[in-house]
Amino acid sequence: MSTHKTLVFHPTGGNLTISAMQNWHITVSDDATASEQYAAEEFQKWFNQATRLTLPLDTARNDEQVIIGASSTLGDEDIEITVDSSQIQISGGMPRGILYAVYQFLEELLGLRFLTADHTYIPDASAPQIPCGSYTYSPPFSFRWSYYRENSDAPEFAAKRKVNTVTDAENLGGKTQQQLINHSFHALVPYGTYGESHPEYYALVDGERDTNTHGGGPQLCVTNPEVIEVAAASAIRQLSERPGAANISVSQADTAAYCRCETCEGLNEAEETPMGSQLTFVNAVAERIEKEYSDVKVGTLAYWYTRKPPKTVKPRHNVQIQLCSIECCTLHAIDNPDCEQNQAFCQDTNEWAKICDDIWIWNYNTNFRAYDLPFPNLRSIAPNVRYFLRNNAKGVFMQANGNGLTGEFSDLRNYLISQLIWNPHLDADAHLNEFVNLHYEAAAPPILEYINFLHNNVEARGLHPRCFPTPEDVGLDAESTQTIFDYFQQALTLAEKPEIRERVEKASIPAYKAMIVAGGEMPSQKRQTLIDEYITLCERYNMSHAAETQAAEMYFEELRS
DSSP: GGGGSSSSSEEEEEEGGGGGGGGEEEEEOOTTTTTHHHHHHHHHHHHHHHHHHOOOEEESOOOOEEEEEEESSTTTTTEEEEEEEEEEEEEEOOOTTTHHHHHHHHHHOOEEEETTTEEEOOOOSSOOEHHHHEEOOOOSSSEEEEEEEHHHHHHHHHHHTTTOOOOOOGGGTTOOOOOOOOOOHHHSOOHHHHHTTGGBBBOOETEEEEEOOOOOOOOBBOOOOHEEEEEHHHHHHHHHTTTOOOEEEOOOSSSSOOOOSHHHHHHHHHHTTTTHHHHHHHHHHEEEEEEEEHEEEEEEEEEEGGOOOOOSSSOOOTEEEEEEEEEEEEEEOOOOOTTTTHHHHHHHHHHHHHHHHOOEEEOOOOOOOTTTTTOOTTTTTHHHHOOOOTEEEEEEEEEOOTOOSTTTTTHHHHHHHHHHHTTTTTHHHHHHHHHHHHHHGGGEEEEEHHHHHHHHHHHHHHHHOSOOOOOOGGTHHHHHHHHHHHHHHHHHOOSSSHHHHHHHHHHHHHHHHHHHHHOSSSHHHHHHHHHHHHHHHHHHHTTTEEEETTEHHHHHHHOOO
């Protein structure tokens, strides 16, 4: 299908027909790694289900064969596929590229779709012809995390989605040696170790050294020379315990109580941002780390009060900058010039891209206040990912409801996000429509209408929801919630198969939630019935969390009382 064109195709002429492969073998090296062997087995399994041909696995070369093996000349996750009339060669980098190459072949050249952990769409591929030539691809993001529990619970599925951050399993190629850039001051200069003997290591706030450990605090006095040495030594020690690590976080605590001592404040005033002292500190630590680990990158957050880049201080060549978009509108693309809420983040990102070629992104794709409330961000995902790529992003953490399974369209969003961070140039609308039509079949039309209604309704009201929106922030009132509820009731009537009805039921949970929290005045019996049905569906589909910090059972008790 044209919407899935990731591989760059260089034709040589002619086609390979599936019917001509009756006597072919699948060839792997007799010393194949775990991921190569698994890749060959996966090819055999899914090729059989699509074509009804069972190609035997072999270690001896044959005249007609599918050769599956890693290539030392390719990058970790690069893909190279060659097709001619007597041979298919599927190659990829080690350790994950070979497996991704097999899945890309199955998706793009045979039409399989790995939609959810328990739903793979398998077309009848017994008749197709595969154009002869070479196919190549190199993913632009080296760190890709679609942060959904479905991926962590089912790492085999995460591998199919090419999410490279969730498992150490050798057969799945392990995970990238790059780690998420995150708050780390508490681990580098622990307050429990140094707080009593060296209070001067910590932030001066309102004339006193901070002692508050909330949010991984207190922040450090980042211009204190001893703090630089202690933090660098801690980072180097941590790296010695992580052989092969590609990066390490040297980053602020999750608190706004940064140091206001005379030296820190003087640097911040000169640089016109608290990132002045912060980045100077990170550069100093990175310089010391480089002497011991020349290939390791040092990552730091550009977050909250440090998001604005300094006037003159620039990141060292071994420093990664991770921008966090927590203040942004989730309805509109970050670079939408008509969305005033996103302009400051967009400006900061543009400026960072001028001085750093290793940008990382922490982006938000759920409602942390209520995972299962309708959330209109499906239109902004693709333009945001493309915007990140244009601004030197190398890693993308798309945070969502990673501790629950039933957030609003978590299945669809995981599919869409993982596709786009693998290839940002795909047609997102086509992928969304394809997923909905394949996953919900006859019930798809009202679900697509719901998606359009939700986004259009918020747009028409001039709203700019962030990642903690209230029902009002996403345009929910008695009229709109009834419209949403009706769409899903219609979808349920169209669900002709038991498995389709189950998928629609799971997707309908947010419609019940909307009616409960924003449906307006209604008879008490109707409200009680909605609550009972909502809780039944949540329990049926394993809802673990109603919000980021609220377990589902706690929320159910609130509703019942």
